[in-house]
Amino acid sequence: MSVNVIIGDILIAVGAFFYFLGGLGILRMPDVYNRLQAGTKATTLGTFSTVIGVGVSKPEFLIKALIIVAFVAMTNPVGSSVLARASYLSGVKPCDCTKVDEYKGGGEE
Amino acid sequence: MRRFYAILVAAGLVYMLFMFLGTIVPYGKADVADRVSAHFLAKDVNSISPTKWVEGDKQVPHSERVYGRKGFEDGSANVVTSIVVNYRSFDTLGEVTVLFASAVGVGLILGGTRRMKYGRKPNFILRVSTGILLPLIILFGIYIFVHGHLTPGGGFPGGTIIAAAVLLLYLSNEEFSLNMIVSKSLEGSMGSLYVIFGLIGLAAGGAFLFNFLPNGVVGSLFSAGVVPLVYMTIGLKVGSELSGVVAEIHEEREG
Numbered sequence: 001m002s003v004n005v006i007i008g009d010i011l012i013a014v015g016a017f018f019y020f021l022g023g024l025g026i027l028r029m030p031d032v033y034n035r036l037q038a039g040t041k042a043t044t045l046g047t048f049s050t051v052i053g054v055g056v057s058k059p060e061f062l063i064k065a066l067i068i069v070a071f072v073a074m075t076n077p078v079g080s081s082v083l084a085r086a087s088y089l090s091g092v093k094p095c096d097c098t099k100v101d102e103y104k105g106g107g108e109e
Numbered sequence: 110m111r112r113f114y115a116i117l118v119a120a121g122l123v124y125m126l127f128m129f130l131g132t133i134v135p136y137g138k139a140d141v142a143d144r145v146s147a148h149f150l151a152k153d154v155n156s157i158s159p160t161k162w163v164e165g166d167k168q169v170p171h172s173e174r175v176y177g178r179k180g181f182e183d184g185s186a187n188v189v190t191s192i193v194v195n196y197r198s199f200d201t202l203g204e205v206t207v208l209f210a211s212a213v214g215v216g217l218i219l220g221g222t223r224r225m226k227y228g229r230k231p232n233f234i235l236r237v238s239t240g241i242l243l244p245l246i247i248l249f250g251i252y253i254f255v256h257g258h259l260t261p262g263g264g265f266p267g268g269t270i271i272a273a274a275v276l277l278l279y280l281s282n283e284e285f286s287l288n289m290i291v292s293k294s295l296e297g298s299m300g301s302l303y304v305i306f307g308l309i310g311l312a313a314g315g316a317f318l319f320n321f322l323p324n325g326v327v328g329s330l331f332s333a334g335v336v337p338l339v340y341m342t343i344g345l346k347v348g349s350e351l352s353g354v355v356a357e358i359h360e361e362r363e364g
Contacts (some may be wrong), residue, residue, distance in 0.1 A: 070335050071245075073236065074242060074245075075242065076242065078234055078235060078238045078242075081232070081234050081235075082232055082234070089229065102241050
């Protein structure tokens, strides 16, 4: 077993761990915004790590893996930001433990 | 000119009907061993498999079969595509017609004259990122239907991705509305181009939607005969059709 395969397996394991943390966060977090944050962080980091791990252990997929990472980096934050804004504007309240609400009364950039 | 065009298409359809009635095999007389589906079941583009298949009396290895023999259904590397656009292409023409009829129904029920407003300004992040993502999404849709005979995908998924790009434009810009004349004329011309390909196949090979172009090397971009051309017409047609559906959902009537 060569070195890059071992490095790739470690990266895939780290990605799986981030996915697990994301699932745990969706289960444990109190409201929509915290859950969205946990899910987005986990999918972004988990996808990056898993896909780059595949690219490292199989070097012929490395360029494809980097392209996939670029596309995920472009689309995933935009999607979660739009979801959070839509749920705020349609009246989903943050939980009582929220201290600061910088978006209150806003909605215009 | 329009009437002449319509007469041409109708005459082609009548010709096709007569050809079809002439070549139909009586019940019980069909040669089951020569069915196209049997050829498909024996197909293997990898050519590593040592399995033999039988052609007539002699056994031929797969490698010779796929790269050596120029069968009409062997050209495309993606087996699903070679079934959907070659062997079962008439059914795909039916699917395209069903989609056309449902798009017309949506237009009748939901269509209007004015762009519907959302009542609040679109998200700044969405608006900025649409400018970056839109060309990439359209390019990806075109890639999906141009490479339909090589990789999974094809005309229908590619067209749907293009329509998703149009939906993104609608969501991020309140002033945008699709040019319906361009969309409808692209849809209609691409739909009739598919039938015209079928009629050319009928004239060249004696069967409607016959694959009349050379197959080329399996796996290269210009291979599989008429399959990429048909998938391009299907992709553009489905894309403009679903974009029209998205546009009609975002319209409202006066008053």
